[in-house]
Amino acid sequence: MKKFSVHPEICECATIKEFVESFQLNEDDLMLINKFTYHDFMQDLALPCQCIFYEDYTQGEPSDAVVTHMLQDIKDKKMKRVIGIGGGSVLDTAKLLCIKDAVSADDIYEDKIPFIRDKGLILIPTTCGTGCEMTCVSVIDRPKHNAKMGKRIECNFADHAVEIPELLSKIPHSVFAFSAIDALVHSMEIYVNPLSGTYNKVFCVEAIRLLIKNFKFVAENGPESKFDVMDEFLLASSYAGIALSNDICGAVHACAMQFGGQHHVSHGEANYRFLVPVFSVYADLNPKGREINALAGIIQRQMGIETDLAGTFVALDEMLNKITPRKKLREYGVDGERLMDYVTKVYATQQRLLIANYVKMTEKEFVEIYRRAY
Numbered sequence: 001m002k003k004f005s006v007h008p009e010i011c012e013c014a015t016i017k018e019f020v021e022s023f024q025l026n027e028d029d030l031m032l033i034n035k036f037t038y039h040d041f042m043q044d045l046a047l048p049c050q051c052i053f054y055e056d057y058t059q060g061e062p063s064d065a066v067v068t069h070m071l072q073d074i075k076d077k078k079m080k081r082v083i084g085i086g087g088g089s090v091l092d093t094a095k096l097l098c099i100k101d102a103v104s105a106d107d108i109y110e111d112k113i114p115f116i117r118d119k120g121l122i123l124i125p126t127t128c129g130t131g132c133e134m135t136c137v138s139v140i141d142r143p144k145h146n147a148k149m150g151k152r153i154e155c156n157f158a159d160h161a162v163e164i165p166e167l168l169s170k171i172p173h174s175v176f177a178f179s180a181i182d183a184l185v186h187s188m189e190i191y192v193n194p195l196s197g198t199y200n201k202v203f204c205v206e207a208i209r210l211l212i213k214n215f216k217f218v219a220e221n222g223p224e225s226k227f228d229v230m231d232e233f234l235l236a237s238s239y240a241g242i243a244l245s246n247d248i249c250g251a252v253h254a255c256a257m258q259f260g261g262q263h264h265v266s267h268g269e270a271n272y273r274f275l276v277p278v279f280s281v282y283a284d285l286n287p288k289g290r291e292i293n294a295l296a297g298i299i300q301r302q303m304g305i306e307t308d309l310a311g312t313f314v315a316l317d318e319m320l321n322k323i324t325p326r327k328k329l330r331e332y333g334v335d336g337e338r339l340m341d342y343v344t345k346v347y348a349t350q351q352r353l354l355i356a357n358y359v360k361m362t363e364k365e366f367v368e369i370y371r372r373a374y
């Protein structure tokens with residue numbers, strides 16, 4: 001049975017001040033936030049809530065050790081709500097702080113305790129791509145598995161996802177580019193996922209349409225022009241996040257999670273490296289496929305081009321290269337003689353995602369994906 005639902009109540013606030021007043025922040029709230037976001041947007045507001053800063057635990061993406069450290073630090077705090085404000089790392093971590101009696105990452109990722117959320121949860125994105133505010137999944141780095149791993153925890157859908165465009169008004173270009181490309185990957189992968197529901201495809205189509213349209217705008221008008229259309233990038237990210245909360249991504253995310261974990265590459269950046277290689281292999285394996293041709297049609301219309309299926313993904317690659325330069329896996333230190341080792345690890349750690357591939361693929365086809373990305 002296929003199902004579709006939107007879990008968090010979605011709220012739109014023009015400014016962070018409007019959010020603080022509307023949600024009546026108080027001393028029973030614990031906010032997890034980046035220092036730079038706090039200093040840029042909240043320093044003058046005299047927030048009445050408790051705050052912990054993500055950078056006090058790590059400069060990178062969350063890991064087992066980071067989550068455990070944070071859980072230990074907050075276990076004696078009196079709090080009724082957790083408010084996560086940030087990119088995917090902060091939002092995914094904030095979800096994990098809400099689980100009753102969790103004191104370590106292993107408690108959660110090795111199913112050592114029942115999952116009960118005993119605090120309210122509000123998630124506010126400061127990037128335009130991860131869609132983490134809409135989902136109940138938390139991805140963390142698990143060094144003992146040499147990979148990033150995601151876990152779906154049904155009680156961890158936020159009560160409220162709050163969209164505040166003001167928080168994206170100073171986003172660095174690389175953060176914008178990689179997070180927006182992540183949103184494009186979500187919507188493209190879920191659109192062609194054979195297990196995806198019909199209702200979900202509506203959100204994928206609109207996300208793809210908005211993202212391609214606005215990537216084209218930024219590619220033609222320069223990096224600063226993104227601020228003119230940031231509201232549409234944020235909206236597209238939310239649509240893709242709604243899709244992600246209902247269905248899973250496939251081979252792009254599977255490859256990226258393993259590669260990103262092994263080479264310490266951020267989630268969006270890793271996804272970008274595999275997006276076109278995966279879809280070009282899909283196009284080769286199933287050139288008459290209904291969904292992939294419909295997807296190519298959407299991309300062609302928004303880009304204003306006429307080409308064939310393979311040409312569509314070449315054109316997409318060239319446009320994204322103008323947003324942020326493409327980079328090959330070899331530039332990250334991947335050994336071209338050992339691509340099968342990566343594929344073996346993808347199969348060992350990412351089975352959760354591999355069921356959602358558009359075309360059934362063997363390890364040989366995954367090696368071809370790595371070869372094209374290499």
Ligand SMILES: [Fe+2]
Nearest residue numbers: 130182186267
């Ligand atoms: Fe993603």
